[in-house]
Amino acid sequence: MNARAELHALDDLWFQISGTICNLTCHHCFxxxxxxxxxxxxxPLEDVLRTLETSRRLGVKEYYFTGGEPFIHPAMVEILxxxxxxxxxxxxxxxxxLKRLVIARLARAETASIYSLELRVSIDGYSPETNDAxxxxxxxxxxxxxxxxxxxxxxxxxxxxxxxWEDDRAEEVFHGxxxxxxxxxxxxxxxxxxxTLRLGAEVERSRxxxxxxxxxxxxxxxxxxxxxxxxxxxxxxxxxxxxxxILIDNPAARMGDDLDDALGAYPLDQSACYTCxxxxxxxxxxxxxxxxxx
Amino acid sequence: xxxxxxVATCVRGVSVSPERFDRIAVFGGVYSNHVALEAVLAxxxxxxxxxxxxxxxxxxxxxxxxKIFPLLVEPGVRVMQGNYDDSISRGLADCQCGYTDPRxxxxxxxxxxxxxxxxxxxWKGFLRSLPESIRIELGGYRVLMSHGSPRKMSEFLWxxxxxxxxxxxxxxxxxxxxxxxxxxxxxxxxxxxxxRHFVNVGVIGRPxxxxxxxxxxxxxxxRRGFDVTFIPxxxxxxxxxxxxxxxxxxxxxxxxxxxxxxxxxxxILPSKERKKGRF
Ligand code: SF4
Ligand code: SF4
Ligand SMILES: [Fe+2]
Numbered sequence: 310m311n312a313r314a315e316l317h318a319l320d321d322l323w324f325q326i327s328g329t330i331c332n333l334t335c336h337h338c339f340x341x342x343x344x345x346x347x348x349x350x351x352x353p354l355e356d357v358l359r360t361l362e363t364s365r366r367l368g369v370k371e372y373y374f375t376g377g378e379p380f381i382h383p384a385m386v387e388i389l390x391x392x393x394x395x396x397x398x399x400x401x402x403x404x405x406x407l408k409r410l411v412i413a414r415l416a417r418a419e420t421a422s423i424y425s426l427e428l429r430v431s432i433d434g435y436s437p438e439t440n441d442a443x444x445x446x447x448x449x450x451x452x453x454x455x456x457x458x459x460x461x462x463x464x465x466x467x468x469x470x471x472x473x474w475e476d477d478r479a480e481e482v483f484h485g486x487x488x489x490x491x492x493x494x495x496x497x498x499x500x501x502x503x504x505t506l507r508l509g510a511e512v513e514r515s516r517x518x519x520x521x522x523x524x525x526x527x528x529x530x531x532x533x534x535x536x537x538x539x540x541x542x543x544x545x546x547x548x549x550x551x552x553x554x555i556l557i558d559n560p561a562a563r564m565g566d567d568l569d570d571a572l573g574a575y576p577l578d579q580s581a582c583y584t585c586x587x588x589x590x591x592x593x594x595x596x597x598x599x600x601x602x603x
Numbered sequence: 604x605x606x607x608x609x610v611a612t613c614v615r616g617v618s619v620s621p622e623r624f625d626r627i628a629v630f631g632g633v634y635s636n637h638v639a640l641e642a643v644l645a646x647x648x649x650x651x652x653x654x655x656x657x658x659x660x661x662x663x664x665x666x667x668x669x670k671i672f673p674l675l676v677e678p679g680v681r682v683m684q685g686n687y688d689d690s691i692s693r694g695l696a697d698c699q700c701g702y703t704d705p706r707x708x709x710x711x712x713x714x715x716x717x718x719x720x721x722x723x724x725x726w727k728g729f730l731r732s733l734p735e736s737i738r739i740e741l742g743g744y745r746v747l748m749s750h751g752s753p754r755k756m757s758e759f760l761w762x763x764x765x766x767x768x769x770x771x772x773x774x775x776x777x778x779x780x781x782x783x784x785x786x787x788x789x790x791x792x793x794x795x796x797x798x799r800h801f802v803n804v805g806v807i808g809r810p811x812x813x814x815x816x817x818x819x820x821x822x823x824x825x826r827r828g829f830d831v832t833f834i835p836x837x838x839x840x841x842x843x844x845x846x847x848x849x850x851x852x853x854x855x856x857x858x859x860x861x862x863x864x865x866x867x868x869x870x871i872l873p874s875k876e877r878k879k880g881r882f
Binding site: 318364365366367368369370371395396397419423424425426427463464465480483497499535 | 705754755761762763764765766768769771772773869870873874875876877878882
């Protein structure tokens with residue numbers, strides 16, 4: 310029988326803030342975002358503000374903004390300014406659209422707040438060749454320019470890398486990133502490596518899921534359920550609230566119109582659930598630092 | 604069940620009223636730093652506290668873990684269990700901090716294995732017997748002491764990632780006016796609506812990643828409203844550093860004791876806290 314996951318507490322509130330609209334079209338994008346994919350659209354500012362208000366009552370601990378590319382949203386900075394009055398915010402960006410004025414304004418908002426603003430910049434290879442093969446021509450240089458801008462403004466960006474290599478190369482790739490970022494003057498680089506999800510465009514790149522890759526009830530015995538994002542998160546989109554940031558392409562993952570409709574348990578019957586089960590908390594903010602183990 | 608007011612808690616079906624105090628000293632994270640522990644206890648005594656509480660994580664990081672137990676037990680410090688104590692007492696594989704960075708794990712393992720090997724069975728039994736939380740009444744305030752947070756022993760509560768509404772909901776849902784925690788290693792406090800409070804009491808085992816060698820504990824006084832003072836305590840850190848060296852503990856740990864900057868397990872720090880440190 311399939312297992313169910315209760316929402317223990319709504320700690321992490323996610324916003325699919327720019328829908329599925331992205332200036333890039335990465336090969337491994339698990340929700341196949343692109344400049345023209347409008348299956349999810351921008352969330353209007355007023356809706357975000359209303360949800361933020363509800364989130365206080367629900368005791369939300371951290372706010373996450375993703376897309377698509379969040380900085381496509383014309384009100385992104387304003388949204389972050391509002392969020393930082395309430396709690397800590399994390400933005401998942403591809404780094405290619407970061408502009409000096411925007412970053413300067415965000416730096417001011419962070420300084421004025423008691424809460425942290427984290428910027429996670431996705432870069433998938435430590436050289437133009439390896440990165441651009443996945444994320445598109447010229448994206449390495451543009452994302453690195455974004456990282457530089459963030460560093461200049463005092464941020465400690467978290468470089469987020471989707472693992473597209475075999476496990477035995479993990480250390481080599483990790484150290485490649487450390488050297489790259491040190492070379493930019495980032496003395497204590499924060500690097501986070503996440504498993505790729507076998508969904509969306511990623512199915513074309515490698516393979517989909519096997520039927521046996523499902524979570525059953527007995528698999529949850531002695532398992533720390535808090536490892537599953539859906540036990541402490543929900544995803545807000547312009548088309549309602551979804552169980553987690555991973556399954557928004559799946560109509561079965563929509564739980565209701567707004568947050569209060571989406572607080573119940575969820576049956577873990579989707580194959581992506583298996584990745585969560587095996588891979589652990591892929592979306593927590595914990596990231597690897599840049600020191601060599603001697 | 605005479606006089607059981609709203610503050611009464613239910614322990615195995617028996618309703619007990621928590622002990623009452625007016626002025627207490629509280630700290631966590633001794634991390635085997637027996638030199639700092641002695642200095643902190645002497646300081647608290649001078650300040651005339653009713654009782655001293657330790658919120659757990661007795662071992663890790665420092666030398667000769669067995670040295671701290673008599674120092675805690677003799678003067679009657681009320682001790683709670685932390686994740687480190689839970690791991691050591693049950694012989695778990697690691698400290699349950701959940702690091703993912705290979706470097707953090709490397710150092711975490713050195714200190715965990717050292718502490719496990721040098722903690723005698725007698726004190727492992729003591730660690731096993733410790734409570735996971737303590738409730739008291741401080742002045743008119745219902746105080747709940749936890750290690751990481753009331754809901755999870757290994758939860759990190761940082762100042763820059765704990766929204767006021769989140770803390771307020773937590774304090775209210777545990778029928779408390781004040782919640783105390785440690786575990787993260789940095790002390791901070793937040794006043795919440797309706798005279799509720801959250802305090803991370805800090806740790807006395809290592810400095811607060813601010814370039815100073817002193818450690819911090821918390822003085823809580825509720826005689827006239829709820830008052831928290833963080834007390835810096837200097838101690839002979841050089842003697843601890845020498846002892847650590849003698850025990851063959853990593854230079855990285857010794858550097859922290861000598862210079863006041865954290866050198867390992869930094870991945871868990873949110874950006875604001877990370878920026879304040881040097882590494
Ligand atoms: S992976 Fe990120 S940057 Fe790439 S297309 Fe998808 S949303 Fe855009
Ligand atoms: S994909 Fe993961 S987070 Fe989403 S519902 Fe399944 S187990 Fe939960
Ligand atoms: Fe701890």
